[in-house]
Amino acid sequence: MHITEEVDRRRQTLKIDDPDRAYSELRDLMNSRMSLDDAHEVKYFNDIEKGQIRARIDAFAEMDKFTKVDLEIYVTIDKQKMELDMQVKSKLETEYPADKPWQGTLWYYAYRSIFDKFLYGSVREGFEEGAEDKLDEVMQRTREVMETQHG
Numbered sequence: 263m264h265i266t267e268e269v270d271r272r273r274q275t276l277k278i279d280d281p282d283r284a285y286s287e288l289r290d291l292m293n294s295r296m297s298l299d300d301a302h303e304v305k306y307f308n309d310i311e312k313g314q315i316r317a318r319i320d321a322f323a324e325m326d327k328f329t330k331v332d333l334e335i336y337v338t339i340d341k342q343k344m345e346l347d348m349q350v351k352s353k354l355e356t357e358y359p360a361d362k363p364w365q366g367t368l369w370y371y372a373y374r375s376i377f378d379k380f381l382y383g384s385v386r387e388g389f390e391e392g393a394e395d396k397l398d399e400v401m402q403r404t405r406e407v408m409e410t411q412h413g
Contacts, residue, residue: 264357265355266353266354268352269390269393270351270393272349273347273349273350274348276346276405278345284346285315285337289301292319300322301321302319304318304320313341313342314341316336316337316338321333322355325389328356329355329385329386330354331352331355331392331396332353333351333397335349335350346404346408
């Protein structure tokens, strides 16, 4: 059983000095200098004719054994405008185990639905603030890295 709840979306456009270095700085930030459990590149396009780099990075941070904060990060670097445009979508994803045969039954699904509705749903609601904090952290740290590069 899988439950996904969108928490927030944000967008920012930043001026950059070195568009060729900006994406590698962003990847380094996501992979090594932030409190994320994983960050990986899903798509990457370097359009030489338009002078743009477009990418999607997926990152997550686990909140507990069932729920994680999932971040979808869309980046466009425009080399002619010297800008980095970033859009981030923050979601809470809850995944209940379903690896044993009995966990695929209607009874198990009913049990998990009731469990989620009356017990765990309030726990997941408590994670919304943490999901917003992760989103804020990504936006703020990116701004800091790009301003340092720009300044």
